[in-house]
Amino acid sequence: MDMVISNLQQQRAVTxxxxxxxxxxxxxxSQAVADIVKFINEHEQDDxxxxxxxxQRINPFREKSSCTLI
Structure with a gap:
């Protein structure tokens, strides 16, 4: 009986x-895409x-210099 009640509660939660x-x-x-295109065009100069x-110091994608020990 507990399993039936549990299943019923689960179904109610899903509903x-x-x-x-x-x-x-x-x-x-179409409206969402238009908003995205507008946002991209407005912020293009900051990209x-x-x-x-x-x-290069502010570039987070630059290769990090590595230290090699011999």
């Missing part, structure tokens, strides 16, 4: 989660991967 997810306001993919770094 409640699905109801919450169904209530979420969604936006059209170091497009324009490079002003100094």
């Amino acid at each position: 409640e989660q699905l109801r919450r997810e169904a209530a979420i306001k969604r936006m059209l993919v 170091c991967l497009l324009h490079g770094f002003t100094s």
Whole structure:
């Protein structure tokens, strides 16, 4: 009997989660893509991967110098 009650509680929890997810306001993919393109165009001048770094010291992708012991 405990297993039936546990299963019923689990199913109720799943149902409640699905109801919450169904209530979420969604936006059209076309609108989301337009927002992303707008954001990228507005922040293009600050993108170091497009324009490079002003100094190698601030480049987090530079090769680290290694110390070799002989």
